[in-house]
Amino acid sequence: MDRYAEQARRVARAVLRDPDDADDAAQDAFLSALVKLEQYDPRRPFGPWLMRIVANAATDRRRRRSVRSAEPLDPGVVGGGPRPDVVAERSALSERLRQALAELPERRRLAVVLFDVEGYSHAEIAGMLKIPEGTVRSEVFHARRKLRTLLEDWREPS
């Protein structure tokens, strides 16, 4: 679990903007994976199987988010230290990227995060999202076009 925790939380956050909601979804996914472990085929890679559960858990949570509140992490355990993205410029860019991501359709967000951040192949993502491989390529293309523009605009003034 330790190995996939960050990845699962990033993928969940690609669907759910709120980090606490994303953590709840990632937790749901890990517990669901534990229950479904007998269904996992050990001849196949574990990551795509788990990320499929994470994506489904995040999507489910987004659908019922209006009636359930997120469970925050224990503040005593979290501590008050700075987050990794608190350095001013990076923090601002990260916020703009999150906003840009949020404007993308959910499937597009997942596709670009799974491909460019998590390094899964188009075929693996197609299996996770249950869509054709060509559609994954198209979704990654459209997401990149928008996010690249944002990055280029950000780079221009500096």
Next chain:
Amino acid sequence: MTEHQMPFDHQPDTELGDALRRALAPAAHDAFVARVMSRVGTTRAGSWDVLASWAGRGIAAALLVLGAGFAAGRLMQPAVGTASLEEALVMGPADSGGAATAVVRGSRPPDASVVFSSLRP
């Protein structure tokens, strides 16, 4: 962004990937892992509770179905089987099959006088 990358490039865009990774970076890794691990035990116990509740409901439903089936079976028993020999004989010779059935299926022995009176010389 790297200039050489085409829109349908099959390689991950490392610069965009790094920027997105920073943007989506989760905080408090250890707290998250600890929280999930603390739920693992309760989830296993919870799943047994769910199964137990399903079993209870299943048994209740099975008993209801059995009871309903038994009652329906009692109601659907043919009426001829409950007729007594006397009633069958009153119906007349055309229903001699009914008399035979009443003798076979009857829960009490037929009155001998009725049997003998039905015999014709």
